[in-house]
Amino acid sequence: MNATVPHDRPERAYDVVLFGATGFVGALTAEYLAAHAPAGCRWALAGRDTAKLERLRERLASIDPACARLPLLRADAQDPAAVRELAASTRVLATTVGPYIWYGSELVAACAEAGTDYVDLTGEPEFVDRMYVEHDARARESGARIVHACGFDSIPADLGAYFTVRQLPQGVPLAVDGFMRSNAFFSGGTLASALTALSRGPQALAAAHARRLHEPRLLGRRARGPVGAPRFSRETGTWALPLPSLDPRIVARSAAALERYGPDFRYRHYASVKHLPVAVGGTAALGATVALAQVPPARRWLMNRWEPGRGPDAERRARSWFTVRFVGEGGGRRVLTEVAGGDPGYGETAKMLAESALCLAHDALPETAGQLTTAVAMGDALIARLQKAGITFRVADVR
DSSP states (O other), X not given: OOEEOSOOOOOOSEEEEEETTTSHHHHHHHHHHHHHSXXXXXXXXXXXXXXXXXXXXXXXXXXXXXXXXXXXXXOOTTOHXXXXXXXXXXXXXXXXXSOHHHHTHHHHHHHHHHTOEEEOOOOOHHHHHHHHHHHHHHHHHHTOEEEOOOBTTBXXXXXXXXXXXXXXXXXXXXXXXXXXXXXXXXXHHHXXXXXXXXXOHHHHHHHHHHHHHHSOOOOSOEEEOOOOOOEEETTTTEEEEEOOSSHHHHHHHHHHHOGGGOSEEEEEEEEEEXXXXXXXXXHHHHHHHHHHHTSHHHHHHHHHHSOTTOOOOHHHHHTOOEEEEEEEEETTEEEEEEEEESOTTTHHHHHHHHHHHHHHHHSXXXXXXXXXXXXXXXXXXHHHHHHHTTOEEEEEEEO
16 A cells, blocks of 8 residues: 555644543553654643643643643533534544443544544444444545554554564465463453443444445455364464454454455454463353343442552553464465563553554555554554554564
8 A cells, every 4th residue: 555644634723632531541641642742743631521631731741841731622522512623623533431332422423524533442343333334434535534442452463463464475365363461450441341342242233233234345355353262272382262352353354455465364363371270260250251241230340349540550560561472374374473562451552542643643654534443544654653662563483
């Protein structure tokens, strides 16, 4: 794909607006922007509580004194008029406010209408499918790039698979498996989003069906993200447990959009566990969580144990890490690659969201619009940014 300058848009007051800046991940994202936004980047903080925004701005001024002058924008995610004004003020809107199925729709609608690029941290398949059905066509008309899942869901899987495919032959069927390991903890907001998604099985199925009716059929090519079976992986020396997450769908959509993935592409996504008892226990725990999510009192009890806005402290985050190893095969070639970094849910997720927003705002990118994946919208440019920021993409072995 040929790189172009960023979309020509009417002049906006800001390059990037961070919405939900006072939440746990939002504040980490704001701190990252304070330390790493390039000189001349016009960015602002947005949320519904001005007093909290002011306190956050004071903290950011200790990172960069210029942040003492950061604009503060008040808006409620469920106030259509305020959200439309917010979207019209910026070239890129980044939001950390979830669960997105409750708090994201008005933001996507406003960005699609205004031709404003949008990035979020959702891992909710129902939300992504609904936003495609409702807003992809308008975003294509306005030039907006709507890019969901710009955090640990699903950048390591999406860009890791993209990086792996680029090490394989062109024009042949390709298969990639991703194996994720981490020692990280999660925040109350992440738990709330996960439990909400797990509790909405029928709605998610209906949204997926509606998307299939709207999505153009892929002619002459095939791209799939099936759920694999539990197995022992000789390639990684670990037990592989299928992860029913958004990641395989995102990777498959990148493959459908980019011919570089070949005529027939398949991606499977696993949790990678060293010891069988841990694997069995993890499977049981996942099943119990899914069951509890279906019972409203049990779901509320779990959510109350970890309230949104709270998460692991800095010391715990500093000890956290993740790796995703990819095994790619095709055309007689086999490669092993790896994406790795620090705390995935918070430190690295804040980094990924911030760099995604900066990439859309400032980098020369392929000319695209509509609902997109990170690989399609930003690809090599975002990988380069993340590598510079300390997330590794490397080839471990080639055969």
